Amino acid sequence: MTPKVEYIHDIAALEALYGKPGAASLRKVTTHLTPLYRKWIAKSRYCIISTVGPEGTDGSPRGEDGPVVTELDNRTLALPDWRGNNRLDTLRNIVSDGRISLLFMVAGSNTVVRINGQARVTADEQVRAMFNRQGKQPATVIVIKIGEVYTQCARASIRAGIWGRDDSKGLPTVGEMLAETSNGDEGGTEYDAAWMDRAIKTLW
Numbered sequence: 001m002t003p004k005v006e007y008i009h010d011i012a013a014l015e016a017l018y019g020k021p022g023a024a025s026l027r028k029v030t031t032h033l034t035p036l037y038r039k040w041i042a043k044s045r046y047c048i049i050s051t052v053g054p055e056g057t058d059g060s061p062r063g064e065d066g067p068v069v070t071e072l073d074n075r076t077l078a079l080p081d082w083r084g085n086n087r088l089d090t091l092r093n094i095v096s097d098g099r100i101s102l103l104f105m106v107a108g109s110n111t112v113v114r115i116n117g118q119a120r121v122t123a124d125e126q127v128r129a130m131f132n133r134q135g136k137q138p139a140t141v142i143v144i145k146i147g148e149v150y151t152q153c154a155r156a157s158i159r160a161g162i163w164g165r166d167d168s169k170g171l172p173t174v175g176e177m178l179a180e181t182s183n184g185d186e187g188g189t190e191y192d193a194a195w196m197d198r199a200i201k202t203l204w
Contacts, residue, residue: 029150032074037149040113041077042067044104049079049142051100051119053093060090065203068104070130075146077115080131080138083202091140094119100144103152108163110154117147133204 008014030037046063062068062079069077081091094100100119103112121140122128128137157163172180174195178187 025153029148031148032146033071033149037113038071038074040106040111041069041104041115042071043106044068044113045107046105048103048105049090049100050102051090051093051097053096055092058089058093069102069144072143077144077146078127078130079142079144080128081121081140081142082133082138082204091121091142094121094142100142102144110157110163112152112154112157113149114152115144115146115149118145119143136204 008017033041045066045068046061047068048059048061050057050059052058064080064082069079072078098118098120100117102115104115105112120143122143123140127141127143128139131138131141173192175187175189175192178191180187
C-alpha cells in the first residue's frame with residue numbers, strides 16, 4: 001500500500017530544512033575551463049548527459065577511448081555522437097531545448113566535475129572530421145557552450161564505494177530484460193551471445 005506522502009511546494013520551506021551553502025560550494029564555480037578544470041576533464045573518458053525536451057527528460061552515458069570531450073576554446077566543448085541505437089533522445093531534446101548538464105567521471109576518483117550550459121547539434125563536415133576513428137566519423141557532434149563548471153562533493157561516490165566493488169553477479173542481461181519487455185518477441189540468450197561481437201565492430 002502506497003503511504004500518504006506530504007510534499008514540499010515552497011522554496012522557502014525547502015531551504016528551511018537545510019543550512020546555508022558553504023562558501024567553498026559557491027566559490028568553486030567558474031564560467032570557463034580554468035587550467036585545473038581543463039586538466040581534470042581531459043582525463044575523463046566517461047560522462048552522463050542530461051537534457052530536457054517536449055517529451056520529457058533524458059539522461060544518457062557517453063564514453064570514449066580517450067577524452068570524452070574535445071575543447072574548442074575555454075568556454076566551448078565538442079562531443080561526438082557515435083553510433084548507438086538511433087533513438088536520438090538526447091539529440092532530439094537538444095534541437096528542441098538547448099539546456100544541458102554533464103557529469104564527468106574519472107575511473108578511480110571519487111570526484112565528479114559538473115558542467116551546465118547550452119548545447120547545439122551540428123553535422124558540419126569540418127567539425128565531424130575532428131573525430132576520425134578507424135576511418136569513420138560521427139553523424140553529428142554536440143557543441144556545448146559552458147555556463148558553469150564546478151566540482152561535486154565526493155560523498156555520494158564514497159558512500160557507494162563505486163570504484164572498489166563489483167555488484168554485477170546475478171544481474172539480468174540485456175537480452176533477458178528485452179525478452180521481458182517484448183513478451184519474448186526479441187532478446188533472450190541468442191541476443192546476448194551475439195551482442196558483444198556486434199558492439200565491438202560498431203564502436204565507431
